[in-house]
Amino acid sequence: MDNLDYGIIGNCRSAALISKTGSVDWCCLPEFDSPSVFAKLLDEEIGGSFEVLVDDSYTIDQKYEPRTCILITTFTNGDDCFEIHDFMPRYHKEDGTYVAPPEFIRYIKLVEGTPKFKVVYDPKLEYAAGETKSYIKKDFIASLTRDVRFDTVFLYTSFDKEAVLEGKELTLTEDGFFLLGYNEKIFPTTAAKAYLELQSTKVYWLNWSAKTPTYKKFNEEISRSALTLKLLSYDKTGAVLAAATTSLPETIGEVRNWDYRFCWIRDASMVIKVVSELGHKNVARRYLKFIIDLIPDKAEKLQIMYGINKEKKLTEETLEHLSGYKGSKPVRVGNAAYHQKQNDIYGILMDVIYEQMVKFSVDIENGEDLWSITKGIVWIVGNHWHEADKGIWEFRTEDRHFTFSKVLCWTAIDRAIKVAEMLGKKHKIEKWEPLREEIWNDIYKNAWNEEVGAYTQSYGSKDLDASVLLMESYGCVEASDERFKSTVRAIGRDLSNEGLLYRYKNEDDFGLPSSSFTVCTFWYVNSLFKIGEHDKALEQFEKLLSYSNHLGLFSEDLDFKTKRLLGNFPQAYSHLALIECAVNFAKKESTEDIKESMRS
Numbered sequence: 001m002d003n004l005d006y007g008i009i010g011n012c013r014s015a016a017l018i019s020k021t022g023s024v025d026w027c028c029l030p031e032f033d034s035p036s037v038f039a040k041l042l043d044e045e046i047g048g049s050f051e052v053l054v055d056d057s058y059t060i061d062q063k064y065e066p067r068t069c070i071l072i073t074t075f076t077n078g079d080d081c082f083e084i085h086d087f088m089p090r091y092h093k094e095d096g097t098y099v100a101p102p103e104f105i106r107y108i109k110l111v112e113g114t115p116k117f118k119v120v121y122d123p124k125l126e127y128a129a130g131e132t133k134s135y136i137k138k139d140f141i142a143s144l145t146r147d148v149r150f151d152t153v154f155l156y157t158s159f160d161k162e163a164v165l166e167g168k169e170l171t172l173t174e175d176g177f178f179l180l181g182y183n184e185k186i187f188p189t190t191a192a193k194a195y196l197e198l199q200s201t202k203v204y205w206l207n208w209s210a211k212t213p214t215y216k217k218f219n220e221e222i223s224r225s226a227l228t229l230k231l232l233s234y235d236k237t238g239a240v241l242a243a244a245t246t247s248l249p250e251t252i253g254e255v256r257n258w259d260y261r262f263c264w265i266r267d268a269s270m271v272i273k274v275v276s277e278l279g280h281k282n283v284a285r286r287y288l289k290f291i292i293d294l295i296p297d298k299a300e301k302l303q304i305m306y307g308i309n310k311e312k313k314l315t316e317e318t319l320e321h322l323s324g325y326k327g328s329k330p331v332r333v334g335n336a337a338y339h340q341k342q343n344d345i346y347g348i349l350m351d352v353i354y355e356q357m358v359k360f361s362v363d364i365e366n367g368e369d370l371w372s373i374t375k376g377i378v379w380i381v382g383n384h385w386h387e388a389d390k391g392i393w394e395f396r397t398e399d400r401h402f403t404f405s406k407v408l409c410w411t412a413i414d415r416a417i418k419v420a421e422m423l424g425k426k427h428k429i430e431k432w433e434p435l436r437e438e439i440w441n442d443i444y445k446n447a448w449n450e451e452v453g454a455y456t457q458s459y460g461s462k463d464l465d466a467s468v469l470l471m472e473s474y475g476c477v478e479a480s481d482e483r484f485k486s487t488v489r490a491i492g493r494d495l496s497n498e499g500l501l502y503r504y505k506n507e508d509d510f511g512l513p514s515s516s517f518t519v520c521t522f523w524y525v526n527s528l529f530k531i532g533e534h535d536k537a538l539e540q541f542e543k544l545l546s547y548s549n550h551l552g553l554f555s556e557d558l559d560f561k562t563k564r565l566l567g568n569f570p571q572a573y574s575h576l577a578l579i580e581c582a583v584n585f586a587k588k589e590s591t592e593d594i595k596e597s598m599r600s
Contacts, residue, residue: 002326004565006041007062007071007551008244010231011090011100011201015244017041017569018086020062020550022073023120024050029153029182030102032234032241033261033308035126037153037180042247042331043322048124048132050106050180052084054117064551068205069227070198071551080113082172091200099200100235103181107191107198108172115172119164123180125151127319127333136161139188154181156189211279215586221545222582224552225575226278229271232572237293238286239308240268243556243568249328250557250567251514257328259335260556260568262314263290264305265345266392267572269352274576276359277583284356291349292369301380302349304342304394305335314338340390341399346377347408347415351474354415357422371423378416382435385409386442391458392467393503401459403447404467410439411474443476448483454490455483463506464494466520469527479530488527495520497560499543515557515566518544522577529584541581554578 006017006025014034016027025040025047039047054060057077065072070087085107090100123143125132130147141155141164157164158176177194179185205227212226232241246259268287276284294310295302307314316336324331353370385406388399413436420428446459447468457465468487471477477484495502500516501524521544528537547563548554554574556567 001562001564003549004248004553004555004569005549006553006569007064007086008228008231008553008570009069009071009086009088009104010244011088012098012231012233012235013100014088014102015231016086016088016104017244018071018073020073021060022052022062022075022084022086024086024104026245027104027180028261029180031308032244035148035151036128037123037125039124039128039322041245042325043128045323046124046128047322048122048128049120050122050178051120052106052117053120054115058115062550064224065202065205067209067223067227068202069231070202070205074111075115075117076111077115080115081111082115082117083109083111085109085198087198087201089197089201091197091204098235101181102183103179105194105197106178106180107194108176108178110172110175116169117172118167118169119159119178120167121155121164123153123155125153127322127331129319129321134165136165140184141165154184155179156181156185158191208280213278215583217586217589218545218582219586221552222278222579222586225579225582226275226280228553228570228575229275229572229579230280230283232271232570233283233286234263234308235286237309238283238288238290239263239306239310240271240283240287240572241308242267242573243571245568246333247328247331248325248555248566248568251559252326252566253328254514255328255330257324257330257332258337258568259316259332260571261308262305262335262338263308265291265302266304266342266348269345269348271572271576272352273355274579276356278579281359284352284359288353288356288366288370292366292373295373295376302345303338304340304345305338312338337394340394341387342391342394343381343384343387343389343405344392344402344408346381347411347474350374350377350412350415350419354418357419371419374416374419375428377412378432378435381409381412385439400457400461401446402465402467403443403455403458404465404470406439406443406447406459407468407471407474407476410436410443410476413439414475440476452490454487457504457506461506463504464491465504466491466495466501466517466523467503469520469523472527472530479532485531488524488531492524492528496524499540500558500560500563515559518554518556518558518571519573519577521558522574522581525581526577526584529581529588534588537581538585541585545578 005020027038028034028036040049058075061074073084088104125145126148130145132145134143144152156179177191243260247257250256272284272287314334316334318330322331388401391402392404417432447455449456455468457463472479501520503517525537525541553570555565555569556571
């Protein structure tokens with residue numbers, strides 16, 4: 001079965017996807033949202049790739065170096081064996097800053113024998129929109145295009161450059177390397193230097209992973225998901241991407257294909273909350289700085305999303321020359337959703353601000369900026385919470401009074417009050433408490449549908465929606481609340497299909513969704529756990545984990561029947577929700593171990 005059997009490498013500047021047979025099928029340089037250098041993922045004929053080919057006698061296996069983002073692909077035929085260690089350099093310099101150049105290294109390690117392989121080196125710059133020509137120079141292979149705009153990349157290697165470019169057979173007698181860089185190197189690159197970069201990068205990731213708590217249960221899944229979320233963070237500005245790709249379809253052959261290489265305030269804030277709870281404070285600090293830089297005017301409303309370099313205009317266009325993933329057109333760059341109005345983002349952002357102020361106390365860097373933002377958010381929510389919007393799922397047609405949006409408006413005021421309590425701003429507390437109560441009463445009265453026995457997608461509707469499960473996570477209702485329990489069971493009964501959840505089952509702008517939005521199943525598992533149905537929750541969780549790819553990675557969606565991964569990849573939403581579920585189960589097991597030891 002075709003699947004998104006890819007590993008991701010990156011250095012918090014850009015990323016690349018490498019297939020389970022060692023082919024680089026997606027890479028954008030110099031940054032995540034730059035035009036692609038390799039895009040076979042989006043067009044198998046013209047997209048471009050960087051492949052290593054062996055004969056049929058070889059078996060191929062792939063795994064990550066434990067607790068790192070170094071991907072190891074092993075080729076062996078019994079007598080001959082070699083490994084490719086793929087990575088993007090990232091490590092500390094002596095002055096404490098990071099090395100994170102726009103390049104990736106393929107370190108070829110000889111394990112035994114004299115392995116033979118061929119290389120297909122086929123860069124197609126600028127989304128393969130024009131012709132890319134490669135030239136052999138003294139120190140490197142230069143590849144360039146002039147058709148759309150001028151662009152170049154440089155390949156350095158210890159192998160014979162002509163043999164590489166012509167796809168001739170190479171025999172491995174010692175370790176070798178390939179380094180593909182956006183910039184020409186000033187100093188010579190050697191296998192020894194590539195090895196040093198590999199070891200320095202390994203040390204960086206091991207140190208980063210050491211900050212993640214160790215759990216008795218699901219530790220590997222938590223660790224890999226945390227590393228994946230880190231790879232989707234952009235150091236330069238603090239932005240967090242929704243995913244590393246564009247236009248991977250939610251359903252093969254349909255048009256729900258979007259560019260996810262942007263920072264959605266909602267997704268990013270959820271990621272930051274989870275990652276900082278695991279002890280990674282720098283990611284949170286950078287993200288809060290990103291938010292502060294976006295809000296120069298106290299009255300300025302937040303967009304739902306921004307470019308990773310804080311761009312506000314994300315014009316959507318289609319790349320007609322690319323056939324799309326498995327023929328699923330159109331391929332889009334940019335995202336027209338940036339001008340939508342979604343009232344939920346204020347609550348999710350306010351939740352993160354509150355969490356960080358609790359963690360860092362009132363000495364938090366930029367504390368005064370965050371208090372100003374808090375007051376601005378209350379002002380905006382107070383004036384707009386009663387308005388309809390596009391909702392979490394970004395319906396492109398009519399606005400509605402979505403329950404999730406109202407819940408997050410309540411959350412915004414609730415967290416603002418908590419921040420005011422921390423800072424001793426009594427007059428603000430007295431002013432804001434009636435607004436919090438007003439919003440809660442509105443939800444209690446209008447979001448509940450007695451006939452359905454659940455809080456529904458929007459006011460006055462009978463449609464169920466998985467996002468409503470987050471009411472308890474944000475503290476709007478207690479897990480013991482009978483209405484919430486009833487909602488969880490109704491959603492499980494009506495939105496579940498083959499053990500996976502629909503986001504909703506009512507038709508949207510593109511018809512009925514035909515794949516499962518992975519995060520929704522994680523939310524459902526979490527909700528089952530919260531209402532005390534632990535065994536059922538654990539069973540569903542373990543089943544869901546089995547649908548990841550060979551490296552434990554998830555995309556945005558899953559096909560109901562085949563369980564094939566669909567949608568952009570890897571998806572931040574899926575991995576942050578995986579962590580939340582796994583930590584709950586792990587903590588429960590630890591608590592039970594403690595109780596058991598006390599009894600004995």
